[in-house]
Amino acid sequence: MTAASSVDRDRIAHRVQTIRATLPPTTRLIAVTKKQPVAAIRAAYAAGVRDFGESRLQEAEAKQAALADYSDITWHLIGHLQSNKARKALQQFQWIHSIDSLKLAQRLDALAADLGCQPRCCLQVKMVPDPPKTGFTLEELWEALPTLAQLVHLDIQGLMTIPPLNTDPETTQEIFEAARDLRDRINLQGLDHLYLTALSMGMSGDYPLAIAAGSTMVRLGTTLFGDRPA
Numbered sequence: 001m002t003a004a005s006s007v008d009r010d011r012i013a014h015r016v017q018t019i020r021a022t023l024p025p026t027t028r029l030i031a032v033t034k035k036q037p038v039a040a041i042r043a044a045y046a047a048g049v050r051d052f053g054e055s056r057l058q059e060a061e062a063k064q065a066a067l068a069d070y071s072d073i074t075w076h077l078i079g080h081l082q083s084n085k086a087r088k089a090l091q092q093f094q095w096i097h098s099i100d101s102l103k104l105a106q107r108l109d110a111l112a113a114d115l116g117c118q119p120r121c122c123l124q125v126k127m128v129p130d131p132p133k134t135g136f137t138l139e140e141l142w143e144a145l146p147t148l149a150q151l152v153h154l155d156i157q158g159l160m161t162i163p164p165l166n167t168d169p170e171t172t173q174e175i176f177e178a179a180r181d182l183r184d185r186i187n188l189q190g191l192d193h194l195y196l197t198a199l200s201m202g203m204s205g206d207y208p209l210a211i212a213a214g215s216t217m218v219r220l221g222t223t224l225f226g227d228r229p230a
């Protein structure tokens with residue numbers, strides 16, 4: 001059996017509807033389709049999803065080509081982006097959730113100026129130390145803010161955060177609340193061109209906690225599509 005023929009369209013539609021019903025109207029559902037076949041994306045689209053998240057450029061490119069007939073999809077890059085692929089990322093994605101360094105932000109800003117686009121972005125921040133992950137530490141983020149505020153070709157809309165692997169629910173809740181408070185404290189700085197409304201947080205295992213803390217975008221994969229093929 002091929003991967004495509006194993007997609008259970010009814011189950012995906014049912015999961016989309018069930019989860020939608022639990023989300024506040026202001027929370028955007030991003031269906032994370034990394035390692036999922038195009039048929040899974042079509043099934044979620046048929047159920048009304050228009051926001052899709054992918055981690056890797058190459059994988060996304062193949063799917064975007066296969067889905068060229070769907071002109072109203074918003075594509076979200078949620079994985080680490082290497083500087084040398086930044087131009088391609090801007091051409092393929094309307095949102096970049098994973099700006100994890102000042103250097104990457106500056107590169108994207110220069111490229112956006114060149115391409116004449118203004119990508120919507122989130123700054124990926126590590127609320128607690130998490131060496132395996134990329135992302136701004138809190139210190140790095142505060143230090144970078146005045147420079148980030150000058151990157152006028154980027155539409156920096158908010159923060160993205162992922163708790164470290166195997167974090168217990170109580171700590172996860174604290175991390176999400178701390179991210180919300182960080183966003184609010186950044187806004188109190190009154191920096192020109194840097195007013196953050198978005199919070200990209202919550203995955204299959206923790207999205208109810210993220211919503212309780214004010215998430216505006218949940219990124220859901222396995223709970224919609226089932227386990228990812230290895």
Ligand SMILES: *Cc1c(COP(=O)(O)O)cnc(C)c1O
Nearest residue numbers: 032078203204205219220221222
């Ligand atoms: C894979 C991934 C998700 C989705 O994870 P699930 O646990 O399958 O919901 C969300 N965000 C990022 C950054 C991811 O890499």
